[in-house]
Amino acid sequence: MALTEARRHDLGGMRFLAFDSFAGLPENIEKEGHAEWAVGALHTSEEDFLSMVREHGIYVGAVETIKGFYDDTLTSELSDRLDAKGVAASIVTIDCDFYESARPVFDFTERFLRDGTLIYIDDYFAGFRGNPNKGVARAFAEFRERSAWEFADHMTIGWWGRSFIAYPRGSE
Secondary structure, three states: OHHHHHHHOOOOOOOEEEEEOOOOOOOOOOOOOOOOOOOOOOOOOHHHHHHHHHHHOOOHHHEEEEEOOHHHHOOHHHHHHHHHOOOOOOEEEEOOOOHHHHHHHHHHHHHHOOOOOEEEEOOOOOOOOOOOOOHHHHHHHHHHHHOOEEEEEEEEEOOOEEEEEEEEOOOO
16 A cells, blocks of 8 residues: 555655564464464464565565564664665654554664654454453553654554544644
């Protein structure tokens, strides 16, 4: 979807970073949610992902994968390296099913947000029915409290997803 939208808006210079374990789901500490949320479920290998990008046929050379679980890969060293390259986020897609996975993602993305960055949270309502005290909704609620950014509600996508638009805290 991101590749198609970039083409539709003639964003040929855009780069795409895909962060994923490529090993399926990690262990869920919350122990609730969907029955199919088991260790290793929802697995797509890095090779299969890149094959899907090639089959899509656009921006193939603009997609970089960062493989591993977020606690291991979303480091300050990676953040510094991306920042030194001038990376800024236009769109952040967060497809985590668990609080434990989503929390480091929100913290990592803070540095790359810009006024108008769109954040799409794929599983905002999934598993815990949008309960702000559980799952990805909890991680986002906590992030909103400590972030230098504010987030305007944007769209509900399907029954599970939600998008927000970032803007600087205190801006008018």
